[in-house]
Amino acid sequence: MTTAPPTGPYQHYVYAYPHKTAYRPLPDRPSLTSLWEREDKSALSLYLHIPFCEVRCGFCNLFTRIGAPDGLTGAYLDALERQATAVRDALGDGDGTRFATAAFGGGTPTFLTARELNRLCDIAEHRMGADLRAVPLSVEASPATATADRLAVLAERGTTRLSLGVQSFVDSEARAAVRPQRRADVEAALGRIRDAAIPVLNIDLIYGIDGQTEETWLHSLDAALAWRPEELYLYPLYVRPLTGLDRHRPDSGRDPAWDEQRLRLYRSGRDHLLAQGYVQQSMRMFRRADAPPQGADDYACQTDGMIGLGCGARSYTSALHYSFDYAVGMHEIRGIIDDYVATTDFSRAAVGYRIDPREARRRHLLQSLLQADGLDTADYRARFGSLPADDFGAELDALAHQGWLADPTGARLRLTAEGLAHSDAVGPRLFSPAVRAAMAAYERK
Secondary structure, three states, X not given: OOOOOOOOOOOOOOOOOOXXXXXXXXXXXXXXXXXXXXXXXXXXEEEEEEOEEOXXXXXXXXXXXXXXXXXXXXXXXXXXXXXXXXXXXXXXXXXXXXXXXXXXXXXXXXXXXXXHHHXXXXXXXHHOOOOOOOXXXXXXXXXXXXXXXXXXXXXXXXXXXXXXXXXXXXXXXXXXXXXXXXXXXXXXXXXXXXXXXXXXXEEEEEEOOXXXXXXXXHHHHHHHHOOOOOEEEEEEOOOOOOOHHHHHOOOOOOOHHHHHHHHHHHHHHHHHHHHOOEEEXXXXXXXXXXXXOOOOOOOOOOOOOEEEEOOOOOEEOOOEEEEOOOOOOHHHHHHHHHHHHHOXXXXXXXEEEEOOHHHHXXXXXXXXXXXXXXXXXXXXXXXXXXXXXXXXXXXXXXXXXXXXXXXXXXXXXXXXXXXXXXXXXXXXXXXXXXXXXXXXXXXXX
């Protein structure tokens, strides 16, 4: 029996396909050498994951733990270096291996001290061979950890983009999202980031928080715009299982009133940013029209290889997406981190999802269509030897019938404005039955 596509405008934020809840232990534990030996390694993306935060926000279901006992961050970096050595050995030392982008995420990478951040950069450069000063390097931070000494390290090591999770400039809304912070501290952090002269500042904001109104939402947007950020990400609030908000507001099914509130706030925020000279790149991402180019707007796993280091990171080859075990609950996350730190042999993939040719086509369609620029049908045909309508005609017809797909027979498939607004429903509609079934069967932990 297959699992039916979900309904409602807010189902999944599809930042990668398939979701890690579709991953399973790999019985054969393939060697990394065998996985990468036939891959194109000329423009890889490198991602280093730091699974620590000073606090855990109420909406967060990312792979992260609160704080770190003495010595754990150092031991984690030791394991990261062992993994980097094994991965680089598997990639080989030929001239064909090159990294085109790099990113540090989490968790909160700036949870690390300035000295530890320097070591993190050394691992990326000296162990993996990524030239951080020659490629776009994006780093995530929180207001409390965006200190002058950490920012100085990041700027000196080549960071081109700093993403700051603010979520709201209204203190009462931050508290409602279980994110203890004061606006004064946020503003101070933004001042330090601008003083560090990192070329691109991104500010994350959330809509749909309890007590939020259109007036307070626009107030937060204007507070962010006062810093003239090169990018803004607008995220709808989700209440996910095993998160802090889930304990206070269990998700018992669709809430049409909340759906309508989030859609209304999204539209007002989108229109406000467009009027202020920002260009919409996806449902969530807006870039200032005069911002410096940074390469790809969002990492797109439909075309590029990804090397992920760290116990919460994913790696992508053309035939396999792989990672380590996944959890949301604090006890389970701590166990996975402890296991990672104790690992000495990183030469094999342990958990993943195999990508057959049909899933590769689906991934390309899905990840392209969720960008405002859409999908170039000629590029798709050059890669797969067919047209999207040949492979996914029924799904595309359904989106067009809904009014979410503009000109389904054109040379470029794009979502309409309303289709972009419903991206978190469009993406899950394109999941394969096999992926939906695997996600539904996942046992939360």
